[in-house]
Amino acid sequence: PGAGVLKAREILESCQTEDPLFKSVLNLFTCLAVCHSVQVNVKGGSDDGKAESELSFSGMSPDEVALVQIADDVGIRFVSRIRKAAGNTSEVVLTGPSTSERKFSVLHELAFSSDRKRMSVIVKHKGGIWCITKGADSIMEGLLSVPFTEACAADLNTFSQQGLRTLIVGMRCIEQAEFDAWSLEYIAARNIIDDTQEAKMAEVGAKLEKGLKFVGVTAVEDRLQDGVPETISIIKEAGIRLWVLTGDKTETAVDIARSCKLFTETTTMAYATQALDAKDAEDKLLKAHSSLDGKGDTGLVLDGQTLLHALDSLECRKIIYDLGIVSRSCICSRLSPMQKLELVKLVREQNKLAITLAIGDGANDVPMIQGAHLGIAIRGKEGTQAVQASDIAISYFRFLVPLLLCHGRRSYRRVALFLSFYLYKNVALLMCDIWWMFQDKFRARIAFPEYLSIGFNVLYSAWHILFVLGFDSDIKDEVALARPALYKPGPARQLFNIRIFAQWILFGILQGSIAWVIPFAWVGTTEYDKTKPGQFWICSTAAFTSINIIVCMKLVMHCESPFSKWTILPTAGAFLCYIIVLFCL
Helix, strand or coil, X not given: CCHHHHHHHHHHXXXXXXCHHHHHHHHHHHHHHHCCCCEEEEEECCCCCCCCEEEEEXXXXXXXXHHHXXXXXXXXXXXXXXXXXXXXXXXXXXXXXXXXXXXXXXXXEECCCCCCCEEEEEEEECCEEEEEEEECHHHHCCCECCCCCHHHHHHHHHHHHCCEEEEEXXXXXXXXXHHHHHHHHHHHHHCCCCCCHHHHHHHHHCCCCCCEEEEEEXXXXXXXXCCHHHHHHHHHHCCCCEEEECCCCHHHHHHHHHHCCCCCCCCEEEEECCXXXXXXXXXXXXXXXXXXXXXXXXXXXXXXXXXXXXXXXXXXXXXXXXXXXXXXXXXXXCCCHHHHHHHHHHHHHHCCCCCCEEEECCHHHHHHXXXXXXXEEECCCCCCHHHHHCXXXXXXXXXXXXXXXXXXXXXXXHHHHHHHHHHHHHHHHHHHHHHHHHHCCCCXXXXXCHHHHCCHHHHHXXXXXXXXXXXXXCXXXXXXXXXXXXXXXXXXXXXXXXXXXXXXXXXHHHHHHHHHHHHHHHHCCCCCCCCCCCHHHHHHHHHHHHHHHHHHHHHHHHCCCCCCHHHHHHHHHHHHHHHHHHHHC
């Protein structure tokens, strides 16, 4: 344990109840051990009490688990949570600093939400009713009975600059009559069955969360996973613009951005924060744009307050997008989940060709993940909501590099060729029918024998492409990872666009026409008799055979590995299927 934990444990173990420092430390860690939604699991132990049981904590929020764990480390142990048989109440049992147990009846729990940015529990202990609240300092400052002291504000600023996530803890005693009246109102709000239930519960809950006494500050380190700085550097080299959308304080977000190399020492920074109104927001955005325009390595910092005013203005939305283009990286702090979604929508609205990818690990990221073209979730301790809402789930942020540069790059090449080839081969076959339609003067007679044409999209030109493209590869993964610039053709749509598509269709028209016209021009007859073999069917079969050879060779020519066994064997197999059908049916 660190020096702070040892000092707090020493103060609590002294049990000097008259010491103000003892009371302050006891109140803080008791509040942390009571105000949470963490569950406790008991491991080990024995019935005779000789072997001490081991407690483990689990919860939806790793920050909450960390706070309960640190309270346990200093001697305030969360032992159990007992649900009452009737009603929604529960009983939280704590031990420490002495051996005696302390029981807190949780009468109501006001859950954390992205809009409230705080959590409260209403507890009853030794005949008194208490409201214990913990939340973001930007929200809690207005709920305290007195403003932050200079020392507290300085500590918050220091913690933020160190990249720590801070919370303010407050509490107050509630009179029985006030609680009874409030409880009836809260229960009524909870029983609402329409869309206003959540807003009404938040409104009623806020009536108790005021006039709080300051208890303390917590700071939790948001540790980066291994490989995050390297991953971000590679992604930037691949030509991808990065916007970090977070609910953390601006100072915390910027510090984390520097630690993960999103911003470097040479980055030219521009800030548009703390806007008071729409006009102020527009002025700050324009000033930031002018300071970044024309420069190389640039970074932008926005906050939720500025975006709250700016997102309602069409002019400001355009400026925000332009800022995102002139800056290589952008940090948006103090955002709600819906503001994250609005920024994703803004990019898609301002640039119809832009491809957006959102990656997150918590429930707050779900709207953003669902709003992007591609949503990626990171499995972790923040719960499974993001994973369930995502298109792809990965275990570590660094896995984003092979996902994009290897799997994503190959998939784009394969899908681009697949779409082009599939339409091309059908256009080529269709041209034969169009030429015959004019030759036959629109008498609705078939151009090819049915037993041949019915297998074109089943046996001769369809199944083998799955093997050919499934194993087709131009370069090894090691090369793709070492050269991120190879990823750029995908976002630039260089392999599938209107020009490429038109080329394939024109080739289909040309080659299909040649395959039909030459046999009939050579023979010089269109005499049609469906009851017996004749010159027409010889020409028709020759044209159909030519089409199959052409489309198979076309696919081989456009493969990155045309001489691979996964190209040669499936292609030969598809043509062999045609030969078998041609001579055996």
